[in-house]
Amino acid sequence: MEPGSMEPGSVEPGGVEPGGVEPGGMEPGGVEPGGMEPGGMEPGGMEPGGMEPGSVEPGSVEPGSVEPGSMEPGSMEPTSMEPLEMFRDVKPARCVEPARSVEPARCVEPARSVEPARCVEPARSVEPARSVEPARGVEPARGVEPASVDSLKVLYQSCDYIIVDKHWDIRIDSKMWYEKRTVQKQLGLRFPELADPGTYYGFRFCHQLDYSTSGVLCVALNKAAAGRVYHCFKDRRATKVYLALVRGWVEEEMMSLDFSIGENTTEGRTHMMCIQGTDGCENPKPCRTHLTVLEYGAYDGGPVTKVLLQPLTGRTHQLRVHCEAVGHPIVGDYTYSLGADSAPYRMMLHAHLLHLPLQPLPLQAVAPDPFTTPADPRWRPQRCLRTVEGAVETLLEHRAAEERTEREEKERRQREERRKQQEERRKRWRGREESEEQRRMCQQWLSEWTDV
Template sequence: MEPASLENLCVLYHSANYIVVNKHWDIRIDSKMWYEKQTVQSRLKHRFPELADPGTYYGFRFCHQLDFSTSGALCVALNKAAAGHAYRCFKDRLVTKAYLALVRGTVAEEKITLDFAIGKNTTEGKTHMMCTEGTDGCENPKPCQTELTVLEHGEYDGDPVTKVLLQPLTGTLRVHCSAIGHPIVGDYTYSLHTDNTPYRMMLHAYFLHITLESEPIHVTAPDPFVPTLDSKWAPQRCVNVLEDLLKNIFTKPQTEIQEDPEPQEHRRSSPVESEEQQAQCQQWLCEWSLD
């Protein structure tokens, strides 16, 4: 992708209720800092000033989040009702996502379920990071899963790497990849500040499917990890074809692991939200949404 500018916002989907954009790498979704001119919010406001809602802090309601250094499909709701519908889909696990990544080393197994509980890192100097259960300073770890499927083996700038498809079931992709010894190329944080040569972190939100009842959203953000766009990436052996995997993902909705594996007949139904909780939720949706 060319350097971010106000003019080159890439729109993948646009309706009266939603916009899905291809978020640029290394820009924030929004920012309160006056010096951060390039954000998704500022680019949307420049391109679609008539769609900005003055009743919200940032002008737009983002339905989920992507890290500063992650590119790809990002959904934005254009009104409060649309934001509420999207929030319900995320809450009820009716959203399917898949990411592309280049990871360090050669991943030997064709498919791996990464199953590590993840918690907050309380170690001094690492409180901005997450960590896996058993790590020093890991606080309140929760069960998490990510499915990793190998696409290609090759080299990046002369070093062995593997191109993979990542499906977050309840996982944190960057932590899981690092935990198995295959950190994402260019992940400065989870390489403990050693992987700083690549121009970006090689993680891309490739596929997004939100099963909205009145307006199902199904988009892909073009694959940036191809030699024609980055000559340092040299694929050598294909293991799985991305298009075939995508068909399987679309026909088999994503599921999430349960923290409490009780039989269905023994589970209690979720408590009904109070009016106060619903009001708080709607207020929260005015400014932000849940991933």
């Protein structure tokens, strides 16, 4: 083959099927680089001594098809070729070098670089998952990403308290050594200097939230501060407000849920609660929750209602059990749906507000609403009855009026009690009989004054 007898790119990539040409039977340039079977020889692509023994019969090699030194020792008899003829045979071997210019044909291999583009096509099928990516617009709710030990969000901090926005898939604390993601660990990492070595967990949690519930969580930094909050909860003066998405459309815009709740002793339902009258209900206690409808809409195409919940008592799983009892379970409640409601990425229950009437100033914190369309596009509100802010303001005003009434009633009772005590003392003094000694002393006192 004369030098330059093959035009670059005269053979399309993949034009020769593997095994379609016998070794030694190919014309120069008949196969693109990379198209030959093992044992075949790319032009310019074999190092000296790279041919496998027996891949070419002695004498079957055309002039120029083998580079100098590429033949195995002993493949030709020394007497079969004169020195001049050997020299002539070497020259054509240089003809093969232009085949190296075929390597630019490998530049044509962009077709292979296009193949990754085909790999991108499956990404289109993944796009629906991006609809769950509210994470970008969900800074308040922190999206759907899992919690980590360094993802603590602080809502309020003082010398006595830290209030955080608990993530929806993290425990508050744990005695298990292998439990690495807890609010306790988050606080220890963020505020190591505030940890109290005199406590088991290092921090005093003033109340509890379920593992799958997000929102406001109050932490006391000393014993006196913890005691003040404890009395607020004990006397039911603390105001807690939750947001939730519940299955179905709640017909009554406002409901008072009064169901006593006890432990469920049914086999297979440990760590669950149930309402009084249910089989296996043990030691039920009175519970009360106030429900206010905010919006009607759909989640994943199914009807749901966004509600505001105010627990007036503090029982375990109270809100979850009460919503279940009226036929409107909380969306994503895996436990009380017995595993049936597993499609949502979380349980849609969020502690939105906590108000503590401490002295001299009350303490209040709000964790932003995570149940919005930018946060989770699967939630589609259709009809709004009242906004979260408006409902919370109304609730706080009502709560403040109740507190004033309670305070006035308490003062009235105290005044009445003091009046009764004074009356009792007067009655005791009037009814007491004077002894002879008392009368004698009284007469003596009167005579002394008379003599004067």
